[in-house]
Amino acid sequence: MPRPSDEFHRIKRLPPYVFAEVNRLKAACRADGMDIIDFGMGNPDQDTPAHIVEKLVETVKRPRTHRYSASRGIPGLRRAQAAYYQRRFGVDLDPETEVVATLGSKEGLANLAMAITAPGDVVLTPSPSYPIHPYGFIIAGGALRHIPVAGGAFNPEQYLRDVENACIHTVPAPTALVVNFPSNPTAQVCDLDFYVELVRLAKRHDIWLLSDLAYAEIYFDETPPPSILQVPGAKDIAVEFTSLSKTYSMPGWRMGFAVGNPRLVGALARIKSYLDYGAFTPVQVAAAAALNGPQDCIGEIRALYKGRRDVLVDAMTRAGWEIPSPPATMFAWAPVPEPFRALGSMAFSKILLQEAAVAVAPGIGFGEYGEGYVRLGLVENEQRIRQAARGVKKLLSDPQAALERHHASLPRAAE
Template sequence: MEFRRITGLPPYVFTIIDGLKQEARRAGNDVIDLGFGNPDLPSPQIAVEKLAEAAMNPRNHRYSQSKGIPKLRQAAADLYLRRFGVALDPETEVVATIGAKEGYSHLCWVLLGPGDSALVPSPSYPIHLWGPLFAGASIREIPMGGAVDHGEELLDRIRHQFLYSWPRPRVIVVSFPHNPTTKCVDLPFFQGLVDFAREQEVIVVHDNAYADLGFDGWQPPSILQAEGAKECAVELYSMTKSFSMAGWRVAFMAGNPEVVGALSKLKSYLDYGTFQPIQIAATVTLNEATEYPKEINAVYQSRRDALCDGLDRIGWEMPRPGGTMFAWAPIPEPYRHMGSVEFAKKLVTEANVATSPGVGFGPGGEGNIRFALIENDQRIQQAIRGMKKALPELG
């Protein structure tokens, strides 16, 4: 039988490493999982308490609103004013989504169709590539370059790819701080991108998944801070990382009112939103747990330091991430010939450390692996010791 939208899906290479991880654990090995970016930190206590309270009220068991309850959208607007200095109309410029992946995927349905194309980063978080493809569009890749090269160089590559692509892309997809490369940009980059998008009449979609995970005092900007951004841009903000609420599936899209309205209209046919007690709990969390993202950020920065300092000690050089909950590491020269999948296999079987092969993020990710900072500092130190033994040619 032929299945229309999934026929072209490649094997999910992350399952290879996951299978080896499970096999090693069944054999009694203590595998340290730095692969899947699944936050291990607890959600705010206020979120849990408010969820339990709201769930006890049977009125909250009925259908909710697909665009999100009004108080949640107002809380999202208040967050943007507080965090970024951006004023949003919660009625026309904010729509709640069932996590950022759902919002992005369905957004591609309203922006793209067969015969269209989108510019997408390479390497890329997989759904950024597959969202346009699921909508029937084609993709043109934006080479991300190094984690520390200049934003102006990336902006030049985006302009070049856009102007020399056919069909002319209808959408430019970006995400900073970037997963998997951890590349960061500043507000002048976004201003240049917005200026270009307005000039070319193209929509920019910014997945701001790591909006609150910036290290060493740096705070990631929002594209909506750029002058004129609402004319051409929308942004996805998720509570997954900032508030460690991964399983709750609460996010929202904000920005251009026409695009927000289009996604809201589609969602009105597809869903009734997240379970209302979750929306109520998320609303209270956004309003009252305003310092929680800073606490989360401090934990991830400490883990980044533990990993990067440890890798330095064993002779594995890599750029120090300026944000995200990941580290993007070039495979050390003595092992580069193996490729990212075989090297990741080596780490899980010989060092008891699970990572993500770079090729899983597209061909542009080959030659690298991604560490997820989802274990505490002590476990990361244990991982360093295991990798030192498994990689004797380092140093």
């Protein structure tokens, strides 16, 4: 039995929060009066479309909606999500058995991990990855094997070979694989042919597929990202998570979905029935209005991110920092500039913050294969992006001077 002085078991399994040090330094710089241009967190800065807000206000005025809601989502919301999948992907879903509303995709992923993971189960997760992908299973008592998906364009053949190898050589055999395209943090994308091969592989090795499609509508090429459920037979083994946070600029509303395999959806719904009563009913009604209402706002939000992406890539390239142009998501995944590469992403992030007043997320915070990169969120307006580029240009014009100023705090390997 743990004593009060002992660390709790699940807390011990979680590593120190890598972003905490950057956040602490960011707060200190702001306290000193610095104007920080913050690309660190993927927190949309646009207003939620007016018709969605108006539906919330209209609904919240009805006292009956102030009661406990439905944990799995009100029927109208689940029907709206099923209609979205039919409209967008041509996928038929049963709103009663194949759709469950979640408090954002993050909560859904974490609670599904609790529902399906026994102590010691091995789950395959990408690295680098959105932290809940691996740590949801760590919290649930599982073990991990990472599938590397580092920088550059996605290589589906190599990825499938790595997954096949992991399925063959991992003991005990993996129970599930998490996939995330378009990817946070790398912004990599895949096509439907890749999903066809992945479903075949998963069926061959008898593993679940858990697809995170939170950035389904934030894409900049002509071809929209596919759903894994478009593959015939995918519902036999796959569940997919989506979110309204980025699609409709609703991050604080905490509304998402898990759809697909009835057994997985049912397991998540059962776990949730013990943990929550669902989102506030007016939020769910407004979310249904978002899905059922005019969709022009999606294109407007997408265009805003595309404009910021283009300005970021152009301005930083002119400043001397070549950032690959992301084909999707609200993030750019950028290699650490060569003069600072030996320091690692954490030390570079600190120097960038103190010298250029620019905050980014160090790649190491997304897993071991994230080292050497930083993530920039497209959450500042174009004027602020250009201002950030001026700070970066100044830093890169004399990197040695910056290194000397920060010599005492640098990792030993970089000295």
